[in-house]
Amino acid sequence: MIPNPAQPFGSKILHMNSAQNEGTGLLENPPLLTSTTAHSSLLNPEYPESHDHRILIVDDEAAVLNLFATYLSETYSCETAANAQEALDILAREPFALVVTDIQMPGLSGIELLRKITEYYKDTAVIIISGIARTQRVMDAIRVGASDYLIKPCDLGALTISVERALERRMLLRNASRYKQDLENRNTELARQKRELERLQAQVLQAEKMASLGQLAAGVAHELNNPAGFIYSNIDLMKGYIERLKRCLFDYDRLALVPEAAEQIRAIKKEIDYDNIVGELDSILSDCYVGAERIRDVVQNLRLFSRLDEPAVTRIDLNEGIEATVRLLPGYYKSGSIRLVRDYGDVPQVNCYAAQLNQVWMNLLVNAAHAIDSAEGEVRITTRCNDRTVVVTVSDTGAGIPSEQLSKIFDPFFTTKPVGEGTGLGLSISHGIVERHGGRIEVESTPGRGTTFTISLPVDADLEVAASN
Ligand SMILES: Nc1ncnc2c1ncn2[C@@H]1O[C@H](COP(=O)(O)OP(=O)(O)OP(=O)(O)O)[C@@H](O)[C@H]1O
């Protein structure tokens, strides 16, 4: 028989002491509390998951169990268990949205079952139905996590409302926790995107700065190239001409002059400091020659470093690029306190944005020199090729990097240098450039011992693809 909610099985609290109903929970009197509206509101419930309308009813009294199951099965999918342990076994096999349980049962009590459910099946709501109507008990059950506490014999309408509310509350809680999780995920993603954006912004800024600096350097180099070239070659010519003029002068010197002319020449020689001039001419000329040679080298290195007169993507020998960069840093590497060891291997040419890679070597070499600072130390550059990958290491015997800073050094604007000395962009730019080449940049450091940066670059990088990534 399916009970009619209008003829309730019992009513809440008002009939809790009806002695004649203990056991079956049936009421003689008409109900004081019924609910049909609550029942009808559940006719079209929305259950996103199959177990959202699954209810497990637990009671050691078969009559009550069957009655509740039959009644609730009109709307929900119900299963029954005769005790708490059986209920736990069923819960372990499949999920339930709600457990409706008696309190007093042989073995585990309903409260112990409630505790286990709140601990292990957080997504399952629990309604306690008990013959005992002590306020403290009700409060304890609610505190442990029960959605509701009904007193036997209870009204079927009240049961309906209670079940409906428990399921609604469960859905609300679940949606709230999903929204919270979703918001947290979005927040994390936003924070990640913000960091990425800042990194890209910094890179674009620096790249623009470097591009204009590079253009400037290449422009200056270009303008200096011709005058430096003719100073250099004219000095060479001049050296030969002066040798010839000196020969002529020395021959004149040996000629016997009339005393008046001889006196006049002697006076002129004295006035112009002839002996010293002739003696110094050679060394002045060779100083000029060395100076002109240096200007020519700097100009050539600037052109090589900026590589603006070459196509953006080109195959180059990394050893050459590193060497051109080193030659632009005499302020750091010619002063004598830093020993520079170049251990260049036989490496194949690499497909790359040459000017950008030179920027990487520049950043690493300047950082290494800064790390050694005023102390004595060594910077070692090695290049090797493994399996179509060129591996460049730049290691120094400088101050090293504390482990808590290691994860930050590639972040834009991270610097330990005083304001005005470092922008904190060198490594983040270098990281971006190496990534653009489909390569990797790694660091190992021991505070007090030194640091090694290892850059691995594929020999045949597909730069169009890498750049669009
Ligand atoms: N070889 C190294 N030894 C020790 N610390 C280093 C080394 N290279 C980098 N660092 C640390 O990493 C930080 C970030 O380096 P990065 O090159 O990005 O910026 P920076 O050198 O401080 O400034 P910028 O390069 O913009 O002038 C440095 O401030 C320094 O603390």
Ligand SMILES: [Mg+2]
């Ligand atoms: Mg730097």
